[in-house]
Amino acid sequence: MPISKSKNELFSSACTADGLLSEAEVLNWVNLRMTQNKYSVQLTPLTYLKGWSIDSLTGNISHNSGKFFHVEGLDVRISTDTIQSWQQPIINQPEIGILGFVAQKFNGVLHLLVQAKMEPGNVNFIQISPTVQATKSNYTQVHGGNRPAFIEYFIEKNDGKVLVDQLQSEQGTRYLRKRNRNLIVQMPDDYVLSHSDDYKWITVGQLQKLMRFPNLVHLDCRSILGSLAYQLDFQQHPSGSALSSDEFYLKVRSSICADHADAEYDMPTVFSWLTQLKCQIEVHSNLIPLKQVIGWHLDNGVVRHESGCFFSVVGVEVQASNREVGGWCQPLIQSIDGGVIGLATQVRGGILHVLIQGRVEPCLIDILELAATVQCTPENYLDGTHSPLPAFVELFQSESRGRIRFDSVLSDEGGRFFHSMQRHLVVELNEDLYLDLPPNYCWMTLRQIQEFAQFSNMVNIELRSILSCLALVA
C-alpha cells in the first residue's frame, strides 16, 4: 500500500504510530497530570444539589440560571408494523457545543493537540480529550468561569484550515435531539502555539492506538475521529493487495480506500435501503414532566427505574483545581453496567465490509442513523419482560465465528455520564460464515461509511466511537 504518496494529511497521520512523543511518554504524561491535580467527586442527593432545583410541579431538574441542561421526561411512540412505546428521563440541552482538535504538522506529520482533562463522571478522573470541548454555556461564560482555552481557534477567523467541520448527533437515547459541532482545524506549519502541560501533540494513529487502554481516550475524541472522511485519490490506494496478509489494520486501510464500485452494494442501493427504512418508521417523542414518567421515581435523591434497569440520574459534588471554576454540583446519568458496542466485519468480495444497522432512537433529528452491528446493554433484557436480545449479540460472545480484533472498555462523556462504560468489540467473521440479515442491516465498506459521516445526522455516536478504534497502523 503506497500510502506515503497520499496527499491527505489526516490519512497519513492515521498511518503514523510515532509522533513527537512515544506512546510511553503519552501515558506517563497522563499519569502525571492525574497526580498533579486534586479532584474529588462525591455522590450527592439530587434534592441537595447546590445551584440546581427540582421543580415542585413538574419534577424537572434544572440549573438555577436556566442554562447548562435540564433533565425532563420523554414520552416515546415508535410505529413500524407494530407500535412500541415507553417513557424515560431525557437530557434537554438545546444548544450546539464545540468539540475540536487544533492540528499542526511536525516533522511532516499532522499532530492533534490533545488535553488531559478532568471530568466528574470519568472513572479515572482524567481522559485524553480534544483540544476544546465547550458547550455554548461554557464559551459564552454563563457560569462566570474562564473562557475555555483555544476556543478562539474554532469560533473566530484565523489562519487555520478546516479539515473537518460537521454537526454530529449525541446519544439519541439520552439527549433530546442534541448535536455537537465536530471540528479539526489545521494551523500553518510555522504558527507558534503555546500551551500548558495539560496539552500534548500526538498523531491520529497514536490516538487510535491508545483506544486499547480502558477509559483513556474520551468519547469526544472518538466522536471527531469517527467523523473523518479521508479525501483520497483512489488511484494511489489499490484495494485488495493487503488481504493476503492477516494484519487487520491493512484490511481496514484497504476498506477505507476501496472504490464504491467494488463494494457489495453500490451507493444508490445503500441510499435506497436507508430511505426505505425511514419511510417505514414514524417516531413521536414529546417532552413530559419528569414527575409523570411512568416507572421512574425520585428515590433517595436519585431518579431510577423501578426495575433497576436502564440508567439512573444521580447528583455529584465536584472539587477540582484546573477547571474553569473550582467546584460545582451537577446531575449525571449513570447507565447500568454491561453495555456493548460491537462491530462485525467480514472480508466480502476481497474487501473488508462492516455490518451496519439503521437504528431508530427516540431523539435523533431524522428517525434513524447508521449504527454499529450491536449497541445494547444485555443486562436490560435479563428479566425477560421486554423484547428478546437484539440481533447478532452472539457474534461477540465467543471466537467460534471469527476473531476478536479489538476489545476495550471505553466511557461515555464524563461531563454528563457517571462511570458509564461500554465494551467496544470488533470481530472479523470467518469468510465462510453466512449471516441472514434483518431488513435494517446492510454490509458497507469503510469508505462508504465515511461518505455518510461527512453529512450531518447520518452516523450515530456509538458507531463513530467504534469506527475510531479501527487503527490503520500495527
Place this chain on the structure above:
Amino acid sequence: MPISKSKNELFSSACTADGLLSEAEVLNWVNLRMTQNKYSVQLTPLTYLKGWSIDSLTGNISHNSGKFFHVEGLDVRISTDTIQSWQQPIINQPEIGILGFVAQKFNGVLHLLVQAKMEPGNVNFIQISPTVQATKSNYTQVHGGNRPAFIEYFIEKNDGKVLVDQLQSEQGTRYLRKRNRNLIVQMPDDYVLSHSDDYKWITVGQLQKLMRFPNLVHLDCRSILGSLAYQLDFQQHPSGSALSSDEFYLKVRSSICADHADAEYDMPTVFSWLTQLKCQIEVHSNLIPLKQVIGWHLDNGVVRHESGCFFSVVGVEVQASNREVGGWCQPLIQSIDGGVIGLATQVRGGILHVLIQGRVEPCLIDILELAATVQCTPENYLDGTHSPLPAFVELFQSESRGRIRFDSVLSDEGGRFFHSMQRHLVVELNEDLYLDLPPNYCWMTLRQIQEFAQFSNMVNIELRSILSCLALVA
C-alpha cells in the same frame, strides 16, 4: 467530451435529445390528452367545500376523513443576530409521498415513463408528470378510489434496479416538515410494461429540454431530476475542454464532471460553511390554530393576508374523467404572481460554478438547505413594510452582467397549489464580474451540489427545480 464512454445510464440519457418519440410527437401527445379528457375546476368558498370542514374552535381546515392534509396556523421565530418572527397558514400533511419514474432502456438509451396528468391547480390542466405521484392516502386508498397505476414498482419487491431513492424536502415555507420519496427504478431491458395512452417513454435529455415550455413539466419531475447524482468515472470526463465553446450545455456537463479538487472550495470547506451557518441560526416553528394567525383572515371563503401579499388558501371543486375518483373538492394554496427562482452561474478557474445560498425556511427538517441564488417574490417587498429585496435579484433583471441562459415559467404542484408559477432563470455572469458574497452564499460546482443531493434534507425543492432545467444537450 467523450461522454459516449460513460457507463452511467442516467447521464447518457441526459445527454440524449432524441428518444422513441421526437419532441414534436411528445407535444402533440400532451395536446391530444388535453382535448380527450374533460375537466372543470371551479373556485368555491372554503366554507362550502364538500367533504372538508373548518373547525369552529381552531379555524383549521381538514378533510372529514382526517386524512389528506390539514391547513393550520404556524408561529415562526428565527434567531440569528436578530430575531425575525411571523405567523402564517401552513399545510400539515405528515406522511411521506412517492414521486417515481419507471425507467427502461430502448435502443440502448434509458427512457423515463412520463404521464400526462391532470391536477386541479395546473394552469393548463395537464402537465408532464412522473410515472407515479402518490400520497400515502392515495396508495392506501383512503379516498376509496383506484390504486394509483404503477405504484407497485416502487413499494413492492420486483426486478427493478433502484437508480435514485431519496427523501427530499417539499417547500419549507408552505409545508410543515414535508418530505417525499423521490425514486427512479430501472426495469430490465426485456421486461414488458403495458400502459395506457396517458403514458409515454422519453429520455432525461428530452424531459430537461421540455422545461423551456411554460408550465409543461410538473414540479415533481423537476424534483426527481434535481435529486440526481451521476456516478461518473471522472477519468472519462476531462473538465475544461468544453470551455472554449460558448455552448452553455457543454459548460454544464463539465461542471457536473468536475473533480472536487478543481472546485473553488474543497468539500471540507463547503461542509464547514454549511455547519457554521447552521450553528448561527435557531428556528422555532410551532403549530397554532389557523384562527389565531395574526394578519390572516377568512374572508369570503378565502384565507388571505390583510396586505394581499404572500398567498391565499382557496377552495376548488373539480370534475375530471381520468383520475382515481371522478370529482372532488379541496383547498389549494394560491401564491401571488411574480415569483422568481434564479440561479447565477459563472466560469471560475475554468469551471462553471453556481452561486448557492444556505436558505433558512420555517419548516425544514434541519434549519436550512442549499437553495438557488434567488428564491423570492419581489411583489411581496413592494410595500416596503418588511425587509429590503433579497440579495442578487438585480442579476436577473437585465443582461448587463451576463447572459440569460434559461428563462421559463414553471408551476408549483397542482395538487396543492393553484396557478402558482415561478419564473425560472439561469444567468451566466461575465467572467470578470466580481460579486461580494454575504456569509450565507457559496460558489459550488454542479458536481458538488450533486454530492449533497444524494443525502436527504440538503437541497431544497426550488433549487432542485432550477437544477433540473440545466440541460446537457443543445
